[in-house]
Amino acid sequence: MVNYQQRLDRTFAALVDPTRRAILAHLERKEGASVSELAEPFRIKLPAVMKHLDVLADAGLVTRSKSGRTVTVRLRAQPMREAMEWLKHYERFWSGSLDRLARYAEAKEAEARSEKR
Amino acid sequence: MTSLTLVRRIKARPQLVFDAVTTPEGIAQWWGPDAGPVLVAESDVRVGGRYRVRFRKLDGSEHESSGTYLEVIRPERVVMSWRWIGGMEDPGESRVEIALRAIPEGTELTFTHSRLHDEETRRSHEEGWSGALRKLEARFADQT
Numbered sequence: 001m002v003n004y005q006q007r008l009d010r011t012f013a014a015l016v017d018p019t020r021r022a023i024l025a026h027l028e029r030k031e032g033a034s035v036s037e038l039a040e041p042f043r044i045k046l047p048a049v050m051k052h053l054d055v056l057a058d059a060g061l062v063t064r065s066k067s068g069r070t071v072t073v074r075l076r077a078q079p080m081r082e083a084m085e086w087l088k089h090y091e092r093f094w095s096g097s098l099d100r101l102a103r104y105a106e107a108k109e110a111e112a113r114s115e116k117r
Numbered sequence: 118m119t120s121l122t123l124v125r126r127i128k129a130r131p132q133l134v135f136d137a138v139t140t141p142e143g144i145a146q147w148w149g150p151d152a153g154p155v156l157v158a159e160s161d162v163r164v165g166g167r168y169r170v171r172f173r174k175l176d177g178s179e180h181e182s183s184g185t186y187l188e189v190i191r192p193e194r195v196v197m198s199w200r201w202i203g204g205m206e207d208p209g210e211s212r213v214e215i216a217l218r219a220i221p222e223g224t225e226l227t228f229t230h231s232r233l234h235d236e237e238t239r240r241s242h243e244e245g246w247s248g249a250l251r252k253l254e255a256r257f258a259d260q261t
Contacts, residue, residue, distance in 0.1 A: 090121050090230060093150040098228060100147035102127045105137040109129035109223065 007060070008086055011079045014059035019044070020052050024061065027075040035071050120231035128223040135192035138215055144170055151175045164189055168197065184210070193217055199230070 014020055023038055039049040053073060056062040060079045065072050127134055137143035144158040149172035156179065157171035169183040181202040188196035196214045216227045 087121065087233070090233065091123070094121065094123055094228060094230060096150040097147055098123055098125050098226070100149075100152075101134075101137055101143075102125050102129075102226075104143065104146040105127050105129035105134045105224075108133045108137065112133065 004082075007079060008083060010059040011061065011083045014055050014061055015083075017052065017055075019049075020056055023049075023052060023056065023073075024075065027062065027073060032072050032074045035073060038073060120229060120233060123228045125226045125228070126220065126222065126224070127226055131192040131217040131219050131224045134217055134224045134226060135195070139189075139191075139195060144168075148172055149174065149180075157181070160186075162186060162189055162195070169202075184213075187212075 015024075019042060022041070026038060026041070027033060035046065035049060035053065038053070039046050042049065053062065053064065057064060060076055063074050063076055065074070129137075137147065139160055139162045141158040141160050144160060145155040148155050148158065148170050151174055153172060153174040155170060155172045157169060159170075160166070160168040162168075164186055166186045166189075167183065168186065169181065171179060171181040173179045182199055183202055184198035184200055186195065186197050188194060194214070194216050196212065199211045199213045200209070211230060211232045214229045214231070216229075218225045218227070
């Protein structure tokens with residue numbers, strides 16, 4: 001069983017590569033695309049595109065379904081949602097902390113000013 | 118690249134904000150996502166010095182993080198390494214940078230937590246990554 005942290009590692013590792021991000025962006029614009037359609041904008045060979053799709057599929061970011069000779073690739077939302085959730089966890093942590101930091105520093109400033117008077 | 122940036126405008130002079138950010142007394146007042154207490158706050162604010170903070174959230178869970186000061190320029194900038202201690206959430210070492218700029222009403226604080234993920238992610242292009250993620254997030258927001 002793959003745990004949460006490993007899944008995140010896979011998602012982030014899959015997103016590191018610009019070609020893979022471009023593939024995801026393409027799938028985001030267009031619901032479902034064939035492999036040759038995805039390969040078209042890139043100056044790389046079909047097998048290289050297949051390899052990128054393997055990485056994306058391992059990370060659960062895309063699914064592939066075969067009908068006849070055509071493989072249709074689709075975007076899968078779950079891992080991306082998990083990655084966003086993870087980032088938001090940090091955002092909540094720091095956002096709450098910085099709000100309190102601001103209040104504390106402002107109280108200190110008010111204190112310093114009243115001492116001066 | 119996985120990073121998070123937040124900006125706050127604070128009605129206090131940079132020196133006071135800097136001390137609030139770096140002294141144990143200051144850290145004890147704000148560190149943590151909710152109103153739960155800071156249990157331990159230690160800091161040795163100089164390059165190479167260590168800090169350690171332990172806090173309890175309102176849900177009762179306790180968390181601890183620690184690291185080393187990498188850059189200390191009072192009252193402008195402090196950079197520190199960051200790591201969660203124990204627990205299952207340890208994704209390795211990351212980097213926290215707090216930059217302070219004097220503005221007429223006090224201080225503009227820019228907070229950046231970067232290198233939030235593994236080595237490989239670290240090498241990626243920040244712009245492309247976060248841009249891609251934002252777009253995808255927008256798409257998935259209405260799919261939940």
